Amino acid sequence: MRLIYFSPVPWASFAQRPHKFVEWFRATRGKEVLWIDPYPTRLPRLADLRTRGRAKNGEVVAPDWLTIVSPRVLPIEPLLGISLFNRLLWNKVIQRVNSFIKDGECQIVIGKPSELALRVIALNPTVFSLYDAMDDFPAFYCGLSHLSMRRREQAVAAKVSQISVSSATLVDKFASYRLKLILALNACAVDSLPPVSLKGRIDKPVIGYVGTISEWFDWSLVFCLAASNPSVCIRLIGPVHSMPPGRLPQNLEMLPACDHGTAMKLMGEFSIGLIPFKLTNLTAAVDPIKYYEYRALGLPVISTSFGQMALRHGDEGVFIVEKNSNLVALTNAAMAFEDKLSEIEEFRAKNSWLKRFTESGLLTAVTQRL
Structure with a gap:
């Protein structure tokens, strides 16, 4: 065939x-x-x-x-x-x-x-x-x-x-x-991921995003997340087609697009994976691959309630931002989440x-x- x-x-x-x-x-x-x-x-x-x-x-x-x-x-x-x-x-x-x-x-x-x-x-x-x-x-x-x-x-x-x-x-x-x-x-491409491991504690937590920053990217949420968590580094990695609405907060940094291997290494430095997408007709049908990559690395995920992510409310390691969410409490809950090695291995096997x-x-x- x-x-x-x-x-x-x-x-x-x-x-x-x-x-x-x-x-x-x-x-x-x-x-x-x-x-x-x-x-x-x-x-x-x-x-x-x-x-x-x-x-x-x-x-x-x-x-x-x-x-x-x-x-x-x-x-x-x-x-x-x-x-x-x-x-x-x-x-x-x-x-x-x-x-x-x-x-x-x-x-x-x-x-x-x-x-x-x-x-x-x-x-x-x-x-x-x-x-x-x-x-x-x-x-x-x-x-x-x-x-x-x-x-x-x-x-x-x-x-x-x-x-x-x-x-x-x-x-x-x-x-x-x-x-x-x-x-x-x-x-996700599990064969390109690093070996399964539990993340160790780091001095400064990092909430990270890897992907294109375009019209569907919720800059407002990212700025609010940075303002609510001044001791946390917000790191955005990828090509930018939608510019930020103003001066970047001091704890928000942007890195250019990189190859997949480099992206996986940079994700390994994250404490939390971020998916800040607007709720639009375009994102309503999206099942983001980055969700699978984040979770396959043992990262908790903070995401807006768009597309397939809206159906993952309550799933292990998933923290959904709602309209009136307390971003400090949500971030702390995500930071406190820990996977077991067996759970990461099982997630990779299933996805x-x-x-x-x-x-x-x-x-x-x-x-x-x-």
């Missing part, structure tokens, strides 16, 4: 669910993967000029079992009629896909809805297809681009053989397709990508599941 994967992120980006999906497929099926990098599915914005040319995640080399295809398109997909010009640019990609399918039994996974993905499954109606929804993609867009993505996603959901989603909110969204719908939450994808029943024929 071979795999064609329409990815929502480039192969050269930091490893996320799509990367782990194809690695799991290779480990369990042992066959080749044709990875199709994403292309613009919304109309361009002025901000795109500022991000053009931004460095990628170093020199990323694809393994010999994976072939990367980067479609050439114009950023006009939301424009009905005019977007048909892109079909002329897709000819070589579609020929490559069709040749890949003819060379042996194949399955198609769509990680992000696009006209190209719809075209491929329309040309290959007998090939098993899966839509793996790791986000509520229309929520990332606005205006015409939002309407276009919503329409495109509905078309993908209707035509694929199976749908997998990464959060309970997305289960509700695709409830009308319940006979072909499965839930496969996110997980590896291999375990998650295998037990969820992904890429299993629908007729075998009914």
Whole structure:
């Protein structure tokens, strides 16, 4: 069995669910993967000029079992009629896909809805297809681009053989397709984590966050957390696309983006893992991978009540910030929490990508599941 994967992120980006999906497929099926990098599915914005040319995640080399295809398109997909010009640019990609399918039994996974993905499954109606929804993609867009993505996603959901989603909110969204719908939450790359160990006491506690700081990041909460806990260091690590609302508190420090290995080492210095996301339509469908990474390192987690985290209220090591939460008491409770070695090991065993994808029943024929 071979795999064609329409990815929502480039192969050269930091490893996320799509990367782990194809690695799991290779480990369990042992066959080749044709990875199709994403292309613009919304109309361009002025901000795109500022991000053009931004460095990628170093020199990323694809393994010999994976072939990367980067479609050439114009950023006009939301424009009905005019977007048909892109079909002329897709000819070589579609020929490559069709040749890949003819060379042996194949399955198609769509990680992000696009006209190209719809075209491929329309040309290959007998090939098993899966839509793996790791986000509520229309929520990332606005205006015409939002309407276009919503329409495109509905078309993908209707035509694929199976749908997998990464959060309970997305289960509700695709409830009308319940006979072909499965839930496969996110997980973490346990093989890249340091050995299980209990954290020792440190002189100055650190509440840390690793990840992108963008429109969904709750700067107000972070500032309040810093003000409420002046003896605690608040450390934010990652690229910044949403600037802080004012001068940083003295106990708040920011570090630049880094590779995954360095990020894991820096997380090892945390006392608490932080996930300060706003409650929006965009975050309502999110199951944050950083939650799994924090807990797999034995860190307690302070998080807002968004997405899948809202369902973890009361879970071991999870401390949810509500509207009227006492941030001092919440922080002290998180600081006092301690995992046992056996509990960390058990968490890792239950939340590896291999375990998650295998037990969820992904890429299993629908007729075998009914």
